Amino acid sequence: MSLRCLIIDDEPLAHEVILEYSKDIPFLEICGQCYRATEAFEFLSSTEIDLIFLDIRMPKLTGLDFLRTLKHQPLVMITSAYEEYALESFDLAVCDYLLKPFRFDRFLKAVNRALESHELKSKAGNASSGANNEGEQISIKSDKRHVLVKLADLQYLESLGNYVKVWGDTEFLLTPRTLSSFEEQLPRDTFIRIHKSFILNKKFVHYMEGNVIFLKNGNQVPIGKNYKPIIKQLLDIEE
Secondary structure (H helix, E strand, O other), rough: OOOOEEEEEEOOHHHHHHHHHHOOOOOEEEEEEEEEHHHHHHHHOOOOOOOOEEEOOOOOOHHHHHHHHOOOOOOEEEOOHHHHHHHHHHOOOOEEHHHHHOOOOHHHHHHHHHHHHHHHHHHOOOHHHOOOOOOOOEEEEEOOEEEEEEHOOOOEEEOOOOOOEEEOOOEEEOOOOOOHHHHHOOOOEEEEEEEEEEEEEHHEEEEEOEEEEEEEEOOOEEEHHHHHHHHHHHHHHHH
């Protein structure tokens, strides 16, 4: 399996570094290069991309503002000389944050993780077609183990930067993935994004009060202000 990649950076040297590093990584295929974020819209409309190497400070449109406009976000890896944007970037579900100048070993580690996320997403296929199958399982990598978890037992997922807590009733598995990769993999008529840091299994909802969802086991999950429309959907389920 390979990763079809796009470089978006206004610095020619940054392109050269990624191109040079990519020559020694067989699964990376550089399909395009853009020197402004605004140039990438047309490219993405006609070309399928698995991974974007994205700079932040660029003319007219910053990398993060560009990222916010994407309806269908591929894996995104930030490549920036400024560390102060890291937290904001992870809130937008990027898969990694490479601080310039970065060495080849750091780049290799990052793209290996991106490939793993992409493979997990691909293996899932059309997961939504099996949403009514109570026996359907998902493989979660945690502490060097791969644990099979039934979707019917998965209550919610909580993002922690490059990691996700996968919660059952009282315990969780910590896995080195992004929340967005899970969002693409899980059945969308069962699992919904209710916060930038949370995905929820709707069948465990008990009731809502204010900006908090209470689960049937008593746990509480916050509702993000940008996810308010989901409240009506949840109420319809309860009805």
